[in-house]
Amino acid sequence: MFDTANRRSMPQYVPALVSKLARRLALSLSDQQALLAASSTPRHAVRGDCLIREDGETTSLVILCRGMARAVRSLTDGNQQIVALFVAGDMLNAGDLFFPRSRTSISALTSAISLSIPLEQLGRLITNRPAIARALWQETAAQAAIQQEWMVWLGRRTAKARLAHFFCEVSYRLHIDGHDARDGFDLPLTQQELADILGLSAVNVNRVLQVLRSQDLIELRSNRLIIRDKAGLYEIAEFDPRYLSGLEPPDTGAN
Amino acid sequence: MFDTANRRSMPQYVPALVSKLARRLALSLSDQQALLAASSTPRHAVRGDCLIREDGETTSLVILCRGMARAVRSLTDGNQQIVALFVAGDMLNAGDLFFPRSRTSISALTSAISLSIPLEQLGRLITNRPAIARALWQETAAQAAIQQEWMVWLGRRTAKARLAHFFCEVSYRLHIDGHDARDGFDLPLTQQELADILGLSAVNVNRVLQVLRSQDLIELRSNRLIIRDKAGLYEIAEFDPRYLSGLEPPDTGAN
DNA sequence: CGCAACATTGAACGGTATCAAGTATGGTGG
DNA sequence: CCACCATACTTGATACCGTTCAATGTTGCG
Numbered sequence: 001m002f003d004t005a006n007r008r009s010m011p012q013y014v015p016a017l018v019s020k021l022a023r024r025l026a027l028s029l030s031d032q033q034a035l036l037a038a039s040s041t042p043r044h045a046v047r048g049d050c051l052i053r054e055d056g057e058t059t060s061l062v063i064l065c066r067g068m069a070r071a072v073r074s075l076t077d078g079n080q081q082i083v084a085l086f087v088a089g090d091m092l093n094a095g096d097l098f099f100p101r102s103r104t105s106i107s108a109l110t111s112a113i114s115l116s117i118p119l120e121q122l123g124r125l126i127t128n129r130p131a132i133a134r135a136l137w138q139e140t141a142a143q144a145a146i147q148q149e150w151m152v153w154l155g156r157r158t159a160k161a162r163l164a165h166f167f168c169e170v171s172y173r174l175h176i177d178g179h180d181a182r183d184g185f186d187l188p189l190t191q192q193e194l195a196d197i198l199g200l201s202a203v204n205v206n207r208v209l210q211v212l213r214s215q216d217l218i219e220l221r222s223n224r225l226i227i228r229d230k231a232g233l234y235e236i237a238e239f240d241p242r243y244l245s246g247l248e249p250p251d252t253g254a255n
Numbered sequence: 256m257f258d259t260a261n262r263r264s265m266p267q268y269v270p271a272l273v274s275k276l277a278r279r280l281a282l283s284l285s286d287q288q289a290l291l292a293a294s295s296t297p298r299h300a301v302r303g304d305c306l307i308r309e310d311g312e313t314t315s316l317v318i319l320c321r322g323m324a325r326a327v328r329s330l331t332d333g334n335q336q337i338v339a340l341f342v343a344g345d346m347l348n349a350g351d352l353f354f355p356r357s358r359t360s361i362s363a364l365t366s367a368i369s370l371s372i373p374l375e376q377l378g379r380l381i382t383n384r385p386a387i388a389r390a391l392w393q394e395t396a397a398q399a400a401i402q403q404e405w406m407v408w409l410g411r412r413t414a415k416a417r418l419a420h421f422f423c424e425v426s427y428r429l430h431i432d433g434h435d436a437r438d439g440f441d442l443p444l445t446q447q448e449l450a451d452i453l454g455l456s457a458v459n460v461n462r463v464l465q466v467l468r469s470q471d472l473i474e475l476r477s478n479r480l481i482i483r484d485k486a487g488l489y490e491i492a493e494f495d496p497r498y499l500s501g502l503e504p505p506d507t508g509a510n
Numbered sequence: 511c512g513c514a515a516c517a518t519t520g521a522a523c524g525g526t527a528t529c530a531a532g533t534a535t536g537g538t539g540g
Numbered sequence: 541c542c543a544c545c546a547t548a549c550t551t552g553a554t555a556c557c558g559t560t561c562a563a564t565g566t567t568g569c570g
Binding site (some may be wrong): 413 | 557558559560561567568
């Protein structure tokens with residue numbers, strides 16, 4: 001689908017994706033090309049667009065090439081819990097492929113570009129290219145590790161520690177992907193959405209944010225976050241980024 | 256390692272395991288045998304024994320053949336969060352194989368039997384037998400789905416709903432595995448451990464349990480749970496077992 | 511039988527939610 | 541360019557769910 005020998009011909013979102021597939025998932029050039037070749041036309045979405053519908057049939061693997069997205073579970077009482085945050089390069093539903101229907105609704109947080117790989121073709125790729133199966137498994141495992149960390153903060157941490165930890169995680173994930181987040185980064189989340197990630201109320205998120213600001217730990221306005229005191233924030237969060245090592249280039253692994 | 260043609264010669268824990276590998280993960284007889292052949296001598300553990308040490312090096316895949324186990328994350332303030340509960344047939348660290356060190360400590364909740372498959376041999380199996388790689392991936396995905404559900408309750412549900420949902424889940428998982436849980440089942444958890452699963456205090460767990468009992472929804476004494484009013488409990492829990500379909504024999508899947 | 515772990519109960523406290531109002535902010539159309 | 545509107549953010553008051561602390565029962569095991 002793309003002429004990787006001639007980088008000028010590639011759409012702008014491909015480099016980020018290839019970086020992920022190659023560096024993080026250690027796929028060979030041939031495997032990367034096979035994946036891209038099997039994918040359908042890129043989809044452009046704007047904030048709020050639904051990429052995967054809750055209870056919708058699982059028909060393809062979706063890879064986020066640009067932008068951010070979130071997976072939401074809605075409850076009958078109107079509350080929501082955001083169970084995952086995706087950045088460029090993440091696979092939105094690697095683990096969901098074993099389920100006939102999606103258990104979450106996944107929507108774009110920014111304008112976004114995604115690629116879809118129909119299940120039928122993916123099945124062939126998995127059969128013929130073990131490294132691709134392995135990559136999907138690794139992606140599933142990496143996201144499960146993140147979820148475990150979220151469970152810990154949801155179950156046992158104060159509002160302040162949750163907020164701090166979440167900021168550390170996002171910052172670190174972007175750092176892994178090569179974004180230079182030293183001058184801050186875009187965090188396209190409303191306080192209500194932060195609350196839905198952290199299991200808090202929006203009002204309380206607002207108050208705790210003010211505490212973090214008043215202690216010169218962070219700045220956050222108009223969807224841009226700057227971490228002013230990284231060491232301080234790490235300490236409050238008890239942040240240990242080892243749980244994100246599944247996202248980094250492997251130096252050891254399952255085989 | 257085992258003569259599957261002659262069932263009399265198999266240790267008692269093998270049938271449950273084979274049922275899982277064959278039914279749930281759809282492994283061929285040959286793949287099952289290869290897995291078992293690669294495994295080390297079964298380990299017998301008693302309640303409290305550590306099966307996988309937090310921050311310990313990842314050296315093998317561990318499969319729980321008998322009993323129950325839990326994965327714990329300990330915090331500096333002494334609090335704990337239990338991030339997973341395992342029943343017979345579950346793989347304890349399928350997703351952790353991508354991490355050089357375990358992020359959780361996994362210990363037995365009952366007397367238990369486990370099999371270990373050294374990474375080196377597992378690597379060979381994965382390479383030569385794609386169905387085994389796929390099975391490990393599926394196991395990772397199934398556990399991730401359960402974790403997502405836990406995240407929802409930890410973030411957005413009341414104590415009563417959490418307890419109810421947890422009971423529904425365990426009951427259902429045992430049901431899938433062929434246990435007849437109609438007369439109740441063993442739930443080898445103290446109230447403190449329930450609290451550490453549900454992100455609550457032990458005192459509150461105690462009080463909410465009494466509410467559930469007083470409404471004739473459950474009975475629970477000396478580590479034995481009986482669900483008296485399944486429909487009522489499901490309703491309180493808003494329990495929808497579809498998220499557990501990854502544990503059931505597949506009628507559709509990734510390929 | 512006696513000890514240790516577990517379960518239960520009560521009282522007081524506290525973090526977070528909820529409700530309700532008011533204030534910025536950004537985008538849109540006139 | 542400004543007025544307007546919708547959305548998001550901020551702030552205060554109050555209520556509640558769940559925690560903490562402390563004491564007392566209870567169970568089961570050696």
